């Protein structure tokens with residue numbers, strides 16, 4: 001990546017941070033139906049990952065915590081916000097909500113509230129890309145908790161045996177809800193598990209910009225060129241609660257949670273960029289995020305008829321009146 005590319009990554013990652021903070025404020029004001037799971041701490045990793053991808057021939061699937069991934073793939077921020085807020089004009093007209101974001105035209109196939117459920121879906125996208133010969137790859141982004149699901153292991157096996165171009169991505173934040181990975185995960189590292197299935201696998205620090213660039217570029221290129229699956233485990237801090245507003249009584253207030261965006265800014269300044277330049281980019285990102293969420297808040301709720309229109313769009317067979 002060029003120095004300019006990296007500055008754009010900085011601004012994009014800060015845009016996602018600011019977007020999540022605006023969503024948090026909207027939730028506090030009672031504008032968001034249900035709970036929201038924010039990606040605070042994973043913005044840099046997700047921006048760097050998606051910068052390597054080429055949607056829509058590449059398709060990403062994500063978990064319940066996927067606002068940032070959809071944005072990093074280029075989904076329209078106002079439409080993402082409107083979906084989270086349950087407003088008309090959202091990615092799915094506000095019917096899916098925060099855990100069900102769809103922007104396949106941008107390469108974001110779907111997020112999924114069923115922990116691990118997004119992983120077999122990515123294998124399907126990889127099989128489709130392979131069959132059609134598009135040169136695309138699929139990327140399944142999951143948490144450390146999801147990485148213990150049976151469907152994930154089945155998908156890894158299938159991906160190796162069918163030789164599917166899929167990159168499995170584990171965002172390891174050390175927690176599944178309030179349960180520590182030290183308790184919930186058997187003592188084998190995700191990398192060792194992946195290698196046992198025959199996957200190429202690497203681990204990366206989600207706040208180390210040089211490591212991210214090197215590792216993600218290499219793995220994405222490898223999956224694309226060989227058409228074979230691989231896995232990357234990224235350590236990312238979860239800077240907030242499991243969901244916004246959670247009390248986090250199970251974590252110590254003294255626990256160190258270094259912010260990857262601060263580490264990246266220190267790195268940029270060490271490379272000779274000015275602190276003022278970084279500040280300007282952060283201010284611009286914040287203004288744009290605020291504008292997108294404010295415009296979404298002003299949208300109406302979907303009309304009841306939307307349900308029928310949307311269901312026929314998803315099911316052309318029923319739209320034609322067949323069984």
Ligand SMILES: Cc1ncc(C[n+]2csc(CCOP(=O)(O)OP(=O)(O)O)c2C)c(N)n1
Pocket residue numbers: 063064065113114115116142143144145146147173175176177242
């Ligand atoms: C199949 C299933 N089991 C349990 C849940 C409840 N649940 C929602 S998020 C979550 C924790 C997931 O942890 P992880 O995969 O590490 O993702 P993180 O929240 O840390 O990003 C759980 C257990 C669910 N949504 N689906």
Ligand SMILES: [Mg+2]
Pocket residue numbers: 143144145171172173174175176177
């Ligand atoms: Mg986790």
